[in-house]
Amino acid sequence: MANITFTSPSMSRDKTVYAVAGHNGTLLAVAQKEGIKIPFDCQDGECGSCVCEVKLLEPGKQQKAHHLTDKEKEILVSLGKISKAEIEAAEVGDIPPKYRLACQFIVRDEDILVSFSGESGVT
Ligand code: FES
Numbered sequence: 001m002a003n004i005t006f007t008s009p010s011m012s013r014d015k016t017v018y019a020v021a022g023h024n025g026t027l028l029a030v031a032q033k034e035g036i037k038i039p040f041d042c043q044d045g046e047c048g049s050c051v052c053e054v055k056l057l058e059p060g061k062q063q064k065a066h067h068l069t070d071k072e073k074e075i076l077v078s079l080g081k082i083s084k085a086e087i088e089a090a091e092v093g094d095i096p097p098k099y100r101l102a103c104q105f106i107v108r109d110e111d112i113l114v115s116f117s118g119e120s121g122v123t
Pocket residue numbers: 039040041042043044045046047048049050051075101102103104
């Protein structure tokens with residue numbers, strides 16, 4: 001079970017939802033199911049519209065591998081939201097990157113805070 005808190009200037013207040021890891025698919029799918037309007041377009045990791053800041057809320061918890069698809073890496077680099085060092089830290093050291101694409105991020109068993117601006121491709 002994961003607690004996902006969404007926050008955005010485009011929302012009247014923060015919203016926390018409970019998601020079962022592995023059953024809800026992507027962060028964007030969870031948001032859509034809950035009526036949370038993260039901007040999106042392609043839903044396939046190619047446009048960058050759904051970029052969000054994702055923060056782990058359980059600092060003491062054992063971190064897990066952070067898999068980024070090649071498309072997600074490419075788009076985050078092109079948006080200036082991730083460096084090669086951060087990609088390596090995610091893949092080798094399990095250090096979560098600050099920004100993710102909601103349509104590529106698979107919800108896992110961890111509590112997170114998701115921030116988005118409400119504007120397409122802007123965090
Ligand atoms: Fe296009 Fe996520 S909706 S990258």
